[in-house]
Amino acid sequence: MGQSLTQKILASHLVSGDLEQGNEIALRIDQTLTQDATGTMAYLQFEAMNLSRVQTECSVSYIDHNTLQTGFENADDHAFLQSAAARFGAYFSRPGNGICHQVHLERFAKPGKTLLGSDSHTPTAGGMGMLAMGAGGLDVAVAMGGGPFYLPNPKVLRVWLNGQLSEWVSAKDIILEILRTLTVKGGVGKIIEYAGPGVKTLTVPERSTITNMGAELGASSSIFPSDEQTLRFLEAQGRAEDWVPLSADKDASYDEELRIDLSQLVPLVAQPHSPDNVVPVSDLATTPVQQVAIGSCTNSSYQDLMRVSQILKGKHVHPSVSLVISPGSRQVLTMLADNGALTNLLDSGARLLESTCGPCIGMGQSPVSKAVSVRTFNRNFKGRSGTQDASVFLASPEVASACALTGYITDPRTLGTSSNVDYPQQFRIDDSMILPPGDPDTPIQRGPNIQPLPLAPALDNTLDLPIILKLGDNVTTDDIMPAGSKILPLRSNIPAISEYTFHKIDPQFAAKAKDLKQSVIVAGHNYGQGSSREHAALAPMYLGLRVVLAQSFARIHRANLINFGILPLTFVNEEDLTRFESGMILHLSGLHQAIQTPGPFALTTDNDANPILVRHDLTERQAKILLAGGLLNSTKAAY
Numbered sequence: 001m002g003q004s005l006t007q008k009i010l011a012s013h014l015v016s017g018d019l020e021q022g023n024e025i026a027l028r029i030d031q032t033l034t035q036d037a038t039g040t041m042a043y044l045q046f047e048a049m050n051l052s053r054v055q056t057e058c059s060v061s062y063i064d065h066n067t068l069q070t071g072f073e074n075a076d077d078h079a080f081l082q083s084a085a086a087r088f089g090a091y092f093s094r095p096g097n098g099i100c101h102q103v104h105l106e107r108f109a110k111p112g113k114t115l116l117g118s119d120s121h122t123p124t125a126g127g128m129g130m131l132a133m134g135a136g137g138l139d140v141a142v143a144m145g146g147g148p149f150y151l152p153n154p155k156v157l158r159v160w161l162n163g164q165l166s167e168w169v170s171a172k173d174i175i176l177e178i179l180r181t182l183t184v185k186g187g188v189g190k191i192i193e194y195a196g197p198g199v200k201t202l203t204v205p206e207r208s209t210i211t212n213m214g215a216e217l218g219a220s221s222s223i224f225p226s227d228e229q230t231l232r233f234l235e236a237q238g239r240a241e242d243w244v245p246l247s248a249d250k251d252a253s254y255d256e257e258l259r260i261d262l263s264q265l266v267p268l269v270a271q272p273h274s275p276d277n278v279v280p281v282s283d284l285a286t287t288p289v290q291q292v293a294i295g296s297c298t299n300s301s302y303q304d305l306m307r308v309s310q311i312l313k314g315k316h317v318h319p320s321v322s323l324v325i326s327p328g329s330r331q332v333l334t335m336l337a338d339n340g341a342l343t344n345l346l347d348s349g350a351r352l353l354e355s356t357c358g359p360c361i362g363m364g365q366s367p368v369s370k371a372v373s374v375r376t377f378n379r380n381f382k383g384r385s386g387t388q389d390a391s392v393f394l395a396s397p398e399v400a401s402a403c404a405l406t407g408y409i410t411d412p413r414t415l416g417t418s419s420n421v422d423y424p425q426q427f428r429i430d431d432s433m434i435l436p437p438g439d440p441d442t443p444i445q446r447g448p449n450i451q452p453l454p455l456a457p458a459l460d461n462t463l464d465l466p467i468i469l470k471l472g473d474n475v476t477t478d479d480i481m482p483a484g485s486k487i488l489p490l491r492s493n494i495p496a497i498s499e500y501t502f503h504k505i506d507p508q509f510a511a512k513a514k515d516l517k518q519s520v521i522v523a524g525h526n527y528g529q530g531s532s533r534e535h536a537a538l539a540p541m542y543l544g545l546r547v548v549l550a551q552s553f554a555r556i557h558r559a560n561l562i563n564f565g566i567l568p569l570t571f572v573n574e575e576d577l578t579r580f581e582s583g584m585i586l587h588l589s590g591l592h593q594a595i596q597t598p599g600p601f602a603l604t605t606d607n608d609a610n611p612i613l614v615r616h617d618l619t620e621r622q623a624k625i626l627l628a629g630g631l632l633n634s635t636k637a638a639y
């Protein structure tokens with residue numbers, strides 16, 4: 001029996017575990033990336049483990065999330081990260097150089113390698129034939145130190161692409177169609193592998209739009225083969241030597257398969273407030289639009305913005321629309337400047353933003369109240385734009401540009417002109433904003449915003465925990481630990497940022513949690529969906545959260561809970577969720593034995609003596625982490 005592409009890379013990086021059976025495998029990690037919102041924690045954790053130099057082939061620290069400097073906090077963080085990268089042996093991509101995933105694709109990603117990033121859209125590099133996964137900063141810190149990355153043994157879902165996209169239909173529409181079909185839960189526990197004759201029609205940046213939004217499917221990763229298109233991209237980036245051909249064996253078998261005929265696709269849009277709420281653009285054709293935002297790690301490549309420029313050339317943005325554009329990298333921006341495309345954008349009335357995440361992470365450009373905002377981004381959770389009552393629609397750069405011109409949701413096929421652009425033979429290469437690893441004696445700059453890391457307590461054998469919150473399905477990491485321009489600057493200061501925990505759901509949460517000292521949350525399905533933001537585990541831990549009891553968890557968040565000493569439990573009978581209310585006390589006893597023993601165990605509540613069966617599904621390794629009070633404590637003990 002042949003191997004899938006995924007199995008080949010897993011097998012060549014396997015440190016422990018069994019790919020045929022078993023729950024958990026451990027992989028050697030070749031490259032890591034961090035961004036500033038999670039990177040300060042990752043480097044503080046690396047330092048707290050008494051590690052001295054990164055052990056990977058390459059680790060890169062990017063500044064892209066929070067570049068506004070309205071106070072000392074971000075500047076402190078950037079100075080800390082620059083000095084830490086130099087000292088510990090990582091590359092440092094300076095603010096303004098671009099969004100981590102775009103720059104990583106351009107300058108570092110290599111087919112056949114593994115990449116672990118403290119950002120949930122790290123699988124973007126799967127467009128290069130890399131096995132790229134998102135994780136919490138602590139897992140990335142361990143990988144930087146040469147430790148393996150543990151993940152549940154994944155299933156492999158093959159998406160077979162036939163045919164070729166029609167004009168005005170783009171890679172974004174492919175992934176929106178997959179989201180429409182599989183939903184935001186469709187990729188959980190899976191790696192999505194693309195194959196079929198349609199693959200060769202897609203360039204590396206187009207493939208990366210698709211692998212980027214595999215994160216919205218809940219997939220552990222998404223990957224394309226490495227072929228002539230991959231070589232073409234690497235040659236144009238001056239990195240032909242990094243190319244290796246890679247594909248699945250012809251007789252490889254897969255756990256699941258989905259088939260898509262590219263020629264049948266039409267321009268699509270994801271409606272508020274979920275990326276899988278997808279309909280044809282033509283269904284919404286009379287909806288007025290107040291804002292259009294083009295950019296983010298999903299759709300800000302040179303090819304994307306050249307298409308936008310072509311559509312906007314010689315025209316003007318509708319007077320009722322605010323159009324903002326953030327090129328994905330300095331490479332993209334300077335190439336647009338060199339060839340005149342930037343002038344087309346500016347002449348049309350577009351506002352140019354920095355090459356950063358910007359509005360995608362709620363850093364500026366919040367839409368007007370009750371606005372419709374059409375964005376080329378990957379997420380449209382309620383409130384993420386910074387305007388609670390805004391309606392965010394996700395679409396391709398072509399659709400977004402058409403909306404900017406007409407002032408309502410517009411099928412770009414009605415525009416008439418061509419959407420084809422030439423692919424560059426040569427990208428503009430200037431790595432002067434990427435600082436190479438520095439001297440191991442570099443002093444670390446630590447301003448007042450860099451506070452020591454709180455450590456979790458070891459798990460008690462007996463816990464009596466008040467239920468501080470009872471929540472429904474799909475609680476996001478944004479719900480748990482909101483981002484935005486007020487909160488993000490506090491990311492290196494856990495006592496300060498924890499004041500905002502669950503702020504959107506219960507503004508009194510932090511005060512209540514401190515009063516209770518220890519607590520538990522009960523919730524529905526897919527708790528912690530959304531991002532790798534480990535503050536969504538770290539801040540609740542700091543406030544005394546000891547257990548989350550849910551119907552199911554998002555993969556990265558569950559791993560983060562364990563890493564920060566919070567016990568994730570699920571119901572044996574899902575309907576038992578109805579037996580819990582806020583304010584009840586949960587009694588857990590014999591926990592040490594229970595979490596080291598496979599299978600369910602019972603807990604009780606103060607007003608229901610009937611035991612309720614729950615399960616932990618922890619591996620032996622994870623049980624040890626919890627007993628030690630989190631990964632930092634247990635890794636510290638191991639080094």
Ligand code: F3S
Nearest residue numbers: 121296297357360361
């Ligand atoms: Fe940044 Fe948004 Fe991507 S926050 S890394 S552009 S998902």
